[in-house]
Amino acid sequence: MNFVSLQIKESRPRLPRWVTGLVCALLGFAVLFSTSRAHAQINATPPELQHVGVNEHLNAPIPLDTPFQDHTGKPVTLRQYFERDSRKRPVVLTFAYHSCPVLCSMVLNAAVSGLKEVPWTMGKEYEVVTISIDPKESLEKTTNKRNSLLTEYGRAGADNGWHFLVGSEASIAAVADAAGFEYQYDARQQQWGHPSVVMITTPDGKMARYLYGIEFNPNDLRLGLLEASQGRSISTVEKLLLYCYHYDPQGGKYVLVAQRVMQVGGAVIAVVLFGALALFWRRELKKSKDNKVESGGKGGALPKQDDEARAGASA
Template sequence: MKERFAAAVACVLLCASGARAVRLPANTGEPSGSPPILQRVDFEQRLGTQVPLDLPFRDETGRTVRLGDYFQGKPVVLTLSYYECPMLCTLVLNGLTSALRALRFDLGKEFVAINVSFNPRETPELAAAKKATYLKEYRRPGSEAGWHFLTGDEESIRRLTEAVGFQYAWDERNQQYAHATGLVVLTPGGQIARYFYGVEFSPRDLRFALIEAAQGKIGSPVDKLLLYCFHYDPSTGRYSALALNSIRIGGVLTVAALISFIVVMLRRERRAATNAPTWTPGGVTPRP
């Protein structure tokens, strides 16, 4: 009860202090004056869209799998990063790993993570090397069963990236892909639940997204109470304090505090009356 009370108070204080999320553009592409290739890059939100779970890929061992094999009653964190990317993809995976290490949830237990390379020329050997690197960074036993690094053919990659709104382009001059950065949280049934943009991800926001995607089947009562105080803003890809709900909780807490105070005072008065000495003709007699 104390833990819930503290969490609720924190919600109210956050709103009272005017806490706000940093606003990020929904379109992660470059301004119109940028090189033409960057104008073909975007990460468009398609919340609620069903991802095709029948798509064939190969896992890091070379085994043929279906995307749906990894949707077994747990929410999924999806990243789209190719393994020989010279910079951005590594930053995305580094940022995800940092956020995952801060979570109390464990990979493979409460949720699953999948990285899909959007370069059809890459091999399971590259995927295996990348997986080994990040499992070592994550440093939690048993996580190898919960983090999957996939490769696939052009058709499977195209269908997946189109479903999640991820647009990228091959830069012939620099011999690398131009692409956006971020990750997608999906429900256990494969619907798109949340987007997070950039290369650094808030552990708090990721935790909220996983709880929402799992429809409250993971997370503590305190998590769910805190989530009531925050609202996901699709235009920023972040959770911000929701003032109305916090005010409601604040009102409930105020009433509860007043009732508790009255109950305590009444009990003290009764105890004092019970222990008070009684008057008799022979003098004052203490109560036994």
């Protein structure tokens, strides 16, 4: 008598190649991330940047009677730029210092590039005020920077619309604190650390909009000015703060930027990996259920096949 052996192999789900490849790639990235993060933790946030940033003070008034000097040395207050020619206008407010090695010029140039594309003209529909955060700022540097930017802007009447101010430490701090602009002096590098931001205020001197980065979308500037002119404020959801430092190995600037990128990348990767695995296991679960249903429907056929096999063997 011959016996027919029926071997039923247990079917285990296998990960598709693309999932396996993705997992391997993500594990490699995780190793890189953990290494970079460990290195970044060694280089914690340097003291020079601990008090640098922006706290949005939407609808908060800035002190318009704070005394300053314009680029010619003439005593002025902020109020006269909000109520010039008996007309109230929104004001674009920036902070910088004119011996800044990199970022200040980038921010101001980016502001000019964006404002050139705005239909409104500074000095007519709005004003621009740039306050130096360096109480020792010279009028010569201030004037040179002003002339350079006005030439770049290139519109008639702008000469009366962009105002560069210098002032005492107390005057600068009063306006910066009211605006939520945090800056700090680094004595070791002899530089001022500050965020990259352009602010817009309402015609009555209240904070209305914060725009971040080293590029400013003309449409964002236009809408910000329009909203501010109507006394409305807009909260910024996404912030990109770039600190005013050139490369400094001891300060760990690039390490900090890498850490942020790795943190965001790690979160994105976790979401992608979870989604891929969830999709795979969902498919496998459905396939397993289908197999069970199919096996249940064919359950009575096995004895018949076995009988036929035995009959053949007997013959």
